[in-house]
Amino acid sequence: CDLYNLGLTAAFPAPVSLAAQERALPFGIIDLAADPAQLRWQGRILENLRPTATLAVGGIGNVYRTPGLGEPLTALGRPDPAYPNMAVPPSTARAATPDGDDTDRFSISDRLRVPASLLLEIDDPRAQVLTEHLHGRLVLRVMDDSPDTRIGQATVPAEYDQTAARALSLRDSALWAQEYTGFLQGTTFDGTHPHLVAMTPHRPGNMPVVFVHGTASSPYRWASMVNDLLEDRRIRDHFDFWFYSYATSSPIPYSAWELRRAITQAVDSLGGVKADPALGHITVVGHSQGGLLARMLVINPGDRLWNGTAGRPLSTFRLDRRTRQMVRETMFPTPMPEIQRVVFIATPQHGSYLAGMSLAQWVGSMASLPLRVSETAREILTGSGDSTHLASRVFRLGSVYAMSPRSAFMRTLPTIPIMPDVHAHSIIPVCGNGEPLATADDGVVAYASAHIPDVDSELVVRHSEHSTQSNPFTIAEVRRILLLQLAANPDLAPRKVQAPASPTIATPQAPRP
Template structure:
């Protein structure tokens, strides 16, 4: 908003001989113009005078920081827009002042109502009278949850998220925290820091009549973005959904936890924090998409992708996003077991697939190490993993049933029935060459593991003299060495395909143009390591580093996959592979398809 008067306001002041008064005494100019407008209520230039009163009050409020003038500016702007009147009596949306009046209304409410925003009943003393505002009904809830700590979003500057999305309309965009009664569940929760995008309005019946009286009556109205627009709100409502997401992440994230979670495998056990959380309550019919981050990373790394995907109405109406966090230095099978247990507990907590069949249509997306975690939930390993790592059958070891069960759960994984598709992003299927470097080994030696992992490892080594020769020192058990191409774990896991009942996709970034894939890598993982033959689709993202989650080609491919998943029982139009190719992605034909065509 400019500090200079618009041409319309200057013209209005000149016609009333008030321009000099405005320059010398703004309050006198506002009061005199208001009096003239009251006497000329049926004049043809009433709308221009209301707009001028709004602009004058706003500019004076910015100079004096007087909340009463900010509220007056909002009320004048609302009267000018007159949203409750027939369309013929409202200003044209093509008017040069229409959007400006909407902005004055929004910014004035932001300043008048402050932070946090109080939505209880309140009495205002205005420069010309009083305003009695009825508050938001105490019965108002968002998906059964009370909202607290409403914060204005209009003046925030957003960084760290690639694309900014907002919805133009009328009102003040705010973000509210849902008060969650189930936050004590430590397996799955709706984050208590993620804010709901809301619209707040001061609604005044018959605004052009009331604004020129000395006693005004109105009420506050609060509407969540995913709710139906109130029937008495003919205009679109303004929201700032990206700002709400950005504030959520800023308040949620302790960036040091990315490295603490890598070095301290006991982190989640000690803090008792939920490892699986959602950004909104589960809704019937919404298929969960579970995002699993990579090494020394966190859920915040998915921010740009989720921000973009949630703007697609088909995805927003059919999917919801859950985030899994884990101590990334721990052994990969142990972290995969935590993911499995969290998902099973959550499915049960939500009533199972009997309560909602959509819970049986899960998509898991894993980046880097996260891709290895999700693979362990999508394979029928039988004894292949164990035999590749330990030369003795598990049942032959003289260890307690407790440790046998633990080892069976971690190293004999089977597919989770509720998973229908998996997406590997930058995944070291055959290991990462960086994990083989001596520096990575040195860092791996600094990781501390949960007591269960340490005790189970010791029990295995002590159970048979022949096993004492196994090099199972703690640093070789952790994820860093586990991702080395030389590790027994990665060499045993890589040949095992995803079960045919689960559709797999690969997204593989390379730093070059993708012409010579045999020598290409993303700075961490080579193409040859990430490439597997059993996926339905493989997309190479050229000129992209390992952290490709924010790359628009990567995001578009995830969107295509999610829409394709809906095609089994829907006629939804999907983003095609040709669409991705025009953006610069390079599709590689899976080896199984190539072999089938060669046979023909």
């Protein structure tokens, strides 16, 4: 297999063309047929095929490959306009909100690469090799979606370099270098509006897992965790991975509201829970500030969050309709029924002592806020009749201020319980050499702040700093929780998407050597 695979890699270097072609041989020529329908995959068209056999991978904890037969490739997928009615989402989903905002908040990634494998099949090869004119076929396999290859009486799996494909996706974009710039500019890490990105097209029956990164961070921080989780076939076959990107300097209630709208738009664009019950069994995994956003989706505070933060009932403010609507949507959240489970990782449930430091708050004051947030804050102050009372409360709703243990928001949020029908889990990293948990921390958040009662489980990850997403114990715990989610929903099963029919490719029946 290795000799065959490396031979194909040498014969078909980048860019690999999956088209009919003629190749010269030392003793003649070979005509190669290729069915272009093979490039259609789950409502996408595969392009930019690149070999991975000779790539070395670094920067990711574990490197996985599936040994077998075929030249390992990786491909990008773009929307297939020829099949708009297939049971997969389009590249972007758009839904207008009551205020007229029709921003795209859900999309399928156009940067993540698909592991694939290329075969060269020859009918009756021992007879053909004695001639000067050979005929063969180029056959493309996509990981998990293609059958094994029959050679004589043997069944041989295809070769894939899945980690190399994922690493190449990261290297080609390299957007993680802009995380701090995005924080200060008040944008997402890549300068776009907040949005939810699916790793692959949704498969009916798959339960979504939403990963929400922390402050001055990006979805790339989940790379090692996702690389490990996808190696469990049960997780790969029953879950879809979605990643939320947001302006991490914005107020936490505002970012949580944007996340809520993105998830709602995603579910609606996929037909809703009635069309696919799996969309009603969402797991949200939040790191640091991302955990606070997740919590905002599974609580029912009524007016407690607003009153505790602003110090006065909303009815005492003179606000125009648009501002009042914004306040109600961000500060009076209701639990999302689609979210069944939340995982808090290094989450400052009672605030971060680092955010309370003067230097951190000075940096936070340099960050830009969305225009709509600034306008709402000014309107609230104008309509309060007592700007002195609220100045330190309203204009300190940026994420850094809000995560200070002394902030009114942070003192109020922990008093609001998570809905009893939501399963909650805590993963809490701590540094040091076995200090008592009462005094332990991860360099950003103290254990006492991350700990909350009444969760389904709590795992303390020793000798780990705040960015614990790549820690093998953290990854193993997330894997355990997802398998628990799968066991709790045994009736949900992925349903195959009906792709366009393609001509049947004959199986070569060569004698075994």
